Amino acid sequence: MPGLTATANRVNDFVIKFANVNGTGSASANSLVMKAIFRMGVPVTGKNYFPSNIQGLPTWYEIRVTRDAYAARAAQVDIMVAMNAETYSRDIRELGSGGYLIYDSTWPRSSLLQRGDITVIEVPLAKLVNESFDGVRNRILLKNIAYAGVLAALIDIDLTVISALLAESYGKKPKLLDSNTKALRLGYDYVKQHLTSPLPLRVEHMDKTRGHIMMDGNTAAGLGCVYAGATVGAWYPITPSTSLMDAFKGFCERFRVDPKTGERNFAVLQAEDELAAVGMVLGASWNGARAFTPTSGPGISLMNEFVGLAYYAEVPCVIFDVQRVGPSTGMPTRTQQSDILICAYASHGDTRHVLLFPANPEECFYMAVQAFDVAERLQTPVFVLSDLDIGMNDWMCPDLKWDDAYKPDRGKVLSAEELAGLDKFYRYVDRDDDAIPYRTLPGTSPKAAYFTRGSGHNQYGGYTEDSAEYQVVLDRLKRKFSNAPKYLPKPALLGKGNSEVGIVSVGSCDGAIREALDVLGRQKIEVDYLRVKAFPFNSDVESFLKSHATIFVVEQNRDAQLKSLLTLETAVEKSKLFSILSYSGLPMSAEPVVNGIRAKLEEAPRLTAVSRKT
Amino acid sequence: MSYINKPKVAHPSLPVNDLGMTRRQYEGSMSTLCAGCGHDSVTAALVEACWGLSLRPEQVVKLSGIGCSSKTTSYFVSGGHGFNSVHGRMPSIASGANAANRQLTYVGVSGDGDSLSIGIGQLVHAIRRNVNMLYVIENNGVYGLTKGQFSASADIGTTAKKGDVNCSPPIDPVLLALTLGATFVARSFSGDKAQLVPLIQAGMRHNGFALIDVLSPCVTFNDHEGSTKSYTFTREHYHPAIEADFVPKAEEIAVDYSAGESIPVSLHDGSRVILRKLDPTYDPTDRTAAYNYIGTKLKQNEYVTGLVHIDETDSTEFHNLNRTSATPLNRIAFEKLSPGRAALDKLMARYR
Numbered sequence: 025m026p027g028l029t030a031t032a033n034r035v036n037d038f039v040i041k042f043a044n045v046n047g048t049g050s051a052s053a054n055s056l057v058m059k060a061i062f063r064m065g066v067p068v069t070g071k072n073y074f075p076s077n078i079q080g081l082p083t084w085y086e087i088r089v090t091r092d093a094y095a096a097r098a099a100q101v102d103i104m105v106a107m108n109a110e111t112y113s114r115d116i117r118e119l120g121s122g123g124y125l126i127y128d129s130t131w132p133r134s135s136l137l138q139r140g141d142i143t144v145i146e147v148p149l150a151k152l153v154n155e156s157f158d159g160v161r162n163r164i165l166l167k168n169i170a171y172a173g174v175l176a177a178l179i180d181i182d183l184t185v186i187s188a189l190l191a192e193s194y195g196k197k198p199k200l201l202d203s204n205t206k207a208l209r210l211g212y213d214y215v216k217q218h219l220t221s222p223l224p225l226r227v228e229h230m231d232k233t234r235g236h237i238m239m240d241g242n243t244a245a246g247l248g249c250v251y252a253g254a255t256v257g258a259w260y261p262i263t264p265s266t267s268l269m270d271a272f273k274g275f276c277e278r279f280r281v282d283p284k285t286g287e288r289n290f291a292v293l294q295a296e297d298e299l300a301a302v303g304m305v306l307g308a309s310w311n312g313a314r315a316f317t318p319t320s321g322p323g324i325s326l327m328n329e330f331v332g333l334a335y336y337a338e339v340p341c342v343i344f345d346v347q348r349v350g351p352s353t354g355m356p357t358r359t360q361q362s363d364i365l366i367c368a369y370a371s372h373g374d375t376r377h378v379l380l381f382p383a384n385p386e387e388c389f390y391m392a393v394q395a396f397d398v399a400e401r402l403q404t405p406v407f408v409l410s411d412l413d414i415g416m417n418d419w420m421c422p423d424l425k426w427d428d429a430y431k432p433d434r435g436k437v438l439s440a441e442e443l444a445g446l447d448k449f450y451r452y453v454d455r456d457d458d459a460i461p462y463r464t465l466p467g468t469s470p471k472a473a474y475f476t477r478g479s480g481h482n483q484y485g486g487y488t489e490d491s492a493e494y495q496v497v498l499d500r501l502k503r504k505f506s507n508a509p510k511y512l513p514k515p516a517l518l519g520k521g522n523s524e525v526g527i528v529s530v531g532s533c534d535g536a537i538r539e540a541l542d543v544l545g546r547q548k549i550e551v552d553y554l555r556v557k558a559f560p561f562n563s564d565v566e567s568f569l570k571s572h573a574t575i576f577v578v579e580q581n582r583d584a585q586l587k588s589l590l591t592l593e594t595a596v597e598k599s600k601l602f603s604i605l606s607y608s609g610l611p612m613s614a615e616p617v618v619n620g621i622r623a624k625l626e627e628a629p630r631l632t633a634v635s636r637k638t
Numbered sequence: 639m640s641y642i643n644k645p646k647v648a649h650p651s652l653p654v655n656d657l658g659m660t661r662r663q664y665e666g667s668m669s670t671l672c673a674g675c676g677h678d679s680v681t682a683a684l685v686e687a688c689w690g691l692s693l694r695p696e697q698v699v700k701l702s703g704i705g706c707s708s709k710t711t712s713y714f715v716s717g718g719h720g721f722n723s724v725h726g727r728m729p730s731i732a733s734g735a736n737a738a739n740r741q742l743t744y745v746g747v748s749g750d751g752d753s754l755s756i757g758i759g760q761l762v763h764a765i766r767r768n769v770n771m772l773y774v775i776e777n778n779g780v781y782g783l784t785k786g787q788f789s790a791s792a793d794i795g796t797t798a799k800k801g802d803v804n805c806s807p808p809i810d811p812v813l814l815a816l817t818l819g820a821t822f823v824a825r826s827f828s829g830d831k832a833q834l835v836p837l838i839q840a841g842m843r844h845n846g847f848a849l850i851d852v853l854s855p856c857v858t859f860n861d862h863e864g865s866t867k868s869y870t871f872t873r874e875h876y877h878p879a880i881e882a883d884f885v886p887k888a889e890e891i892a893v894d895y896s897a898g899e900s901i902p903v904s905l906h907d908g909s910r911v912i913l914r915k916l917d918p919t920y921d922p923t924d925r926t927a928a929y930n931y932i933g934t935k936l937k938q939n940e941y942v943t944g945l946v947h948i949d950e951t952d953s954t955e956f957h958n959l960n961r962t963s964a965t966p967l968n969r970i971a972f973e974k975l976s977p978g979r980a981a982l983d984k985l986m987a988r989y990r
Contacts, residue, residue: 063990238989250977258737293767300733304730305734306723307721308734308737311734311735312739312968315738423986426982466718466719469696470695470717473695473696473716473717475711475721478723
């Protein structure tokens with residue numbers, strides 16, 4: 025963790041936070057800084073704290089420069105680029121001791137100088153920009169690039185790298201390239217002429233980003249849907265899932281439009297609401313297309329009815345839930361993992377659903393593909409439980425890879441030829457004794473026809489109100505769900521596996537936990553960590569719970585939903601599970617994990633985490 | 639309901655269609671609706687229409703929501719897939735299914751509860767999306783399966799079986815569809831098979847959303863004196879304004895209509911609808927005129943029937959707007975859909 029002594033030389037290990045006003049074009053400047061550092065070979069993460077608003081409210085962007093390639097949010101800010109006078113007082117409070125605050129001294133604010141343990145850096149940005157450029161909007165935009173120049177000088181970003189990035193962005197628009205380069209130099213040169221630079225917090229070339237990309241999870245998931253061969257996407261706009269469909273559509277326009285005819289091998293349906301969106305997914309999947317819908321918590325609430333139909337009538341269905349803060353509308357632009365239980369048991373009646381838990385954008389890509397395979401193999405809804413932190417923030421991850429040998433698993437779908445060899449087709453008979461029936465697609469042959477219904481049906485697909493016939497189907501559905509883990513990703517174990525103390529977690533807690541394990545390891549506290557990747561749980565989860573005396577369940581919600589699911593769906597003793605919860609809406613940092621585990625171990629010293637002799 | 643299944647043996651002299659199939663081969667399972675239910679007459683018209691069009695049974699997709707009317711989908715064309723979804727949500731299933739495969743014939747059957755209350759949002763948006771499907775509303779003004787509550791199409795002043803009087807104004811699906819820009823809007827009566835069959839056939843051939851509101855009396859809960867959707871009331875207030883004859887592509891037009899009384903409309907597949915105006919003041923191709931005429935007649939307690947509005951010049955059908963490939967999306971080879979390794983490797987450069 026950075027920031028203990030900000031005044032010490034902290035090369036490639038500090039946090040910059042930009043305080044901006046939303047709608048002023050600051051995102052491109054912030055991204056420029058982040059990408060420049062990334063291109064210098066130094067690992068970074070970029071986290072966006074934005075309001076549910078279009079223009080005029082405070083927004084922040086945080087870049088963690090992390091030579092150890094930690095993915096989590098750092099709990100401290102070392103450099104604050106304070107570009108929003110409305111939030112000066114709050115921004116200065118957030119800065120760690122020994123940190124730096126840069127602000128626009130065109131309008132001096134002596135009150136800012138009240139804090140003695142930080143350094144305030146004054147740059148008359150507006151004045152510089154106004155002297156050099158015309159036009160209100162232009163000046164606002166270029167002031168952002170000017171502060172990027174200031175920062176470049178202060179933390180020693182390689183100017184040739186930034187210039188190359190600008191050239192890539194504006195290569196075809198020489199006027200824009202000129203003005204941006206000029207604005208960059210304004211800030212840069214001002215620092216070089218008037219201030220001491222670089223700061224002790226600075227970047228230096230490394231070689232730790234080769235073979236990596238900066239990507240957000242929604243882009244990765246949308247790309248995954250394209251690679252999986254999805255042709256129908258239905259959705260209703262909702263933060264923070266919207267950019268997933270934007271990405272899908274963008275990639276389809278690039279890869280799926282016939283250049284000669286303009287014909288499109290995809291259909292994106294913007295539905296009237298989430299009920300309709302998931303209904304469209306069911307209709308399309310039932311008809312043999314790979315179809316999906318991205319949504320977030322409120323959409324999941326609305327989709328419950330159809331999810332129950334998909335479960336009972338056995339219709340494949342892929343739902344991406346980019347989780348945000350609930351309950352109700354909650355905080356739409358903040359992150360949480362609070363839809364675990366509603367997704368696991370969505371809809372009335374006895375229903376249980378397959379969940380996948382990606383931990384980063386890379387996994388969003390691969391799990392998107394896997395979600396379609398599993399949904400079609402098991403003929404059931406599959407939820408991919410991402411969250412705002414994964415979906416909308418910029419993560420460094422390894423290059424996405426594709427194996428051209430991949431063949432989609434379309435599940436048990438009978439062709440006209442196969443049907444011709446059958447005496448009669450029955451939709452829900454367990455012919456292979458694996459609890460998965462065969463299905464047919466409309467248009468195949470008259471022999472393929474069956475009636476899909478959410479009302480009581482027997483294994484032959486007929487309507488029934490007969491108890492025994494009903495139970496045959498319900499019991500098979502239960503068996504099908506129990507067999508599901510063999511099609512799902514196994515949990516990932518970190519550690520030797522023989523410590524007394526374990527951590528179980530899912531999704532985007534991963535970065536915080538890995539960082540915490542390093543901190544604890546330096547304090548000689550050994551902890552095993554099992555990251556669950558899917559529900560229903562693999563038997564490895566059961567074994568891990570059994571073999572560890574004390575287990576911390578780390579998750580981002582108030583009510584310990586993962587812990588609840590573990591106690592309901594495994595044989596674990598409830599008394600040995602301890603929750604570490606982070607539900608502030610901010611991406612998780614390592615602190616609560618380190619502090620939570622240390623506090624518990626101090627309270628019960630006998631639990632001191634030593635390795636068991638096996 | 640009937641208690642005895644008709645034997646599935648067809649008499650050799652039964653007429654066959656172009657596929658060599660008899661009407662019996664377009665039937666479905668035995669109806670479980672009340673004896674005398676208007677919906678069963680609609681079923682018979684659907685069977686007749688599909689047989690007459692010589693549709694391959696497997697090319698017919700039958701979709702419905704929940705309610706008495708929604709059971710209809712299992713009573714015709716047993717050789718086609720059926721989907722009895724959830725209450726009021728059939729239009730979204732139809733939209734998705736149609737997106738996946740544009741080549742099949744989609745027939746939605748719904749009721750006034752399913753379409754005008756719980757499902758009105760989905761109906762409205764399926765019309766707006768202009769999904770290529772036939773959407774039949776079996777309209778009886780009453781909730782049958784839950785024992786006789788008024789539906790949103792019940793007229794002011796109509797009485798329930800137990801005497802309650804409805805005070806809320808009705809939602810008329812025909813006026814609704816006209817305001818939403820539907821390009822094929824018709825009304826008929828379950829008891830008028832001669833009118834209904836060509837309407838169904840033309841609706842199936844129309845390239846876009848085709849709505850037929852079929853007044854279909856509920857013999858059990860809404861067929862008494864005081865009801866405005868009983869058989870008696872409907873017959874007395876039935877106002878055929880326009881008759882439609884469906885003429886398949888292959889057939890020459892045999893009937894010669896006198897000028898000013900007939901309007902031939904060519905459908906996108908080359909077949910034609912011949913509209914005969916029974917009321918000379920009425921113009922079914924003019925949406926605004928149609929709206930005014932039907933609204934005026936409704937105020938006089940007259941149900942205007944026939945193909946009340948058609949617009950074959952419209953090109954807003956979903957796939958037209960989307961420029962979807964001619965090959966149905968569910969049949970495109972995976973290799974054409976997944977861009978492959980080389981494309982991904984190249985794409986990565988954008989994210990560095």
